[in-house]
Amino acid sequence: MSTTRKMTAAAITAALGVSALAACGGSGGSASSGDGDGKGGSPSKTVTLVSHDSFAASASVLKQFTRETGYTVKVLKSGDAGEALNKEILTKGSPQGDVFFGVDNTLLSRALDNGLFTPYKAKGLDQVDAGAQVDPDKNRVTPIDTGDICVNYDKKYFADKKLAPPRSFDDLIKPQYKNLLVTENAATSSPGLGFLLGTAAQYGDDGWQDYWKKLRANGVQVVDSWDQAYNGTFSGSAGGKQAKGDRPLVVSYASSPPVEVLYAEPRPKEAPTGVSTGTCFRQTEFAGLLGGAKNEAGGKALLDFLISKPFQADMPLNMFVNPVVKDIELPELFTEFGATVDTPETMAPDKIAAHREQWIQSWSSLVVK
Structure with a gap:
């Protein structure tokens, strides 16, 4: 599924010249999380997902998240997964976004030792394969996929x-x-x-x-x-x-x-x-709520969605990785x-x-x- 360029296998897609939609609201540009801080005052309508370059999701799935929550996802791609993680370590406490996706088990300790994440137990975690849950007591990260x-x-x-x-x-x-x-x-x-x-x-x-x-x-x-x-x-x-x-x-x-x-x-x-x-x-890839996130409420909603069945079922033919949620039917081509x-x-x-x-x-x- 690069140090880690995690090229989790979605990188193969990029390398073959296949374009993938990065976000409902576009990607790149400013890392602002929207028109408010998500903690009080005017709530933000945008949640920013920081990721490696291999993140990909169907437009219809991201639109479903917007319909269900009111938040628009903005994806900020930051190079390979190792590079993206290093950037978040350097901006600890004042992150580029709200959720970080793509740190895997080979580099997870770097993220945890640097205290990048605010603990959050995502809704639906009980449906995630227990073998993928390496931080079940503290819930600093949520497992998303394996490869x-x-x-x-x-x-x-x-x-x-x-x-x-x-x-x-x-x-x-x-x-x-x-x-x-x-x-x-x-x-x-x-x-x-x-x-x-x-x-x-x-x-x-x-x-x-x-x-x-x-x-x-x-x-x-x-x-x-x-x-x-x-x-x-x-x-x-x-x-x-x-x-x-x-x-x-x-x-x-x-x-x-x-x-x-x-x-x-x-x-x-x-x-x-x-x-x-x-x-x-x-490899197992994880996502976490970044400490100091401007839109913490939106970040929590996005973590919930990343382990929901719609997103999990969308991953195999977008990022070419395996879902961690139980009973997700894999596409025939993938199997x-x-x-x-x-x-x-x-x-x-x-x-x-x-x-x-x-x-x-x-x-x-x-x-x-």
Whole structure:
């Protein structure tokens, strides 16, 4: 679903040149939350959602929020998720908007340690999968979606070579896959960091460095961003073909193949890319009410809406992520062409917080020399 550019998989949409409506009332421009402070006096009619560049929602869904609440959503996109989070840390107490969307479990501790959010228990939280609720006692953030970071492969390449695609982390260090994989820099990209965390979860605190030594010896290529990896270096994507990418393995998302199908002309019967489901790490994205929000009432209403069924059902084909609310019916295209990851690697946010910076430094020393 970039440090995190969270490119949660909606970034794939943007990279393929697909425009998505950012807000009922437009996006960008002033970060003002409207014509009042939302706490007294003249109430604001606009609620500002600060997000990474991959946020997307259907116009009809955002209009439904306006009809139900009277608030118009303005989306302020602030770069990749890591960049957007850093901007909010720098403006702590005087935020750019009312709600922040897009911090994920790989970077959540940065937001919480900096005290960015005002606690709020969103209405409908009891319908959210308990496994996604990492802050249930304090309610500083609300889980919104999940996505799986996985190695994707170019089906044509492997068919032409009569070579089975890799299925696991162990496969990636085998000689037959030498010089085939491109991944993102763990220090600058959310998918890159997620892939690193996946190897740490798989091989343990002591074993992941040995794994990366072997992966480096097997010719892994590292680039700075998801866009550079997927659209510039990978051979299997629409963007990759235009850029003449030559690597048939790339770290992306389990939901990348549906994007390739949805926006292809003409639409193929089969996705040109596949997913190595034994290489996946699960991300969860959160939203929170920003401390010092000018429109706190509107921000609370928006958080309620983000975990409502209309918004949750809208996400799969807009941001290409999985809903966290129970019993949301997924679109057929999303389920037919996306990969189901039954046992992704996971890691508790407190463990990520305790080791992230050290692991990134060690990884950089090992891999980016």
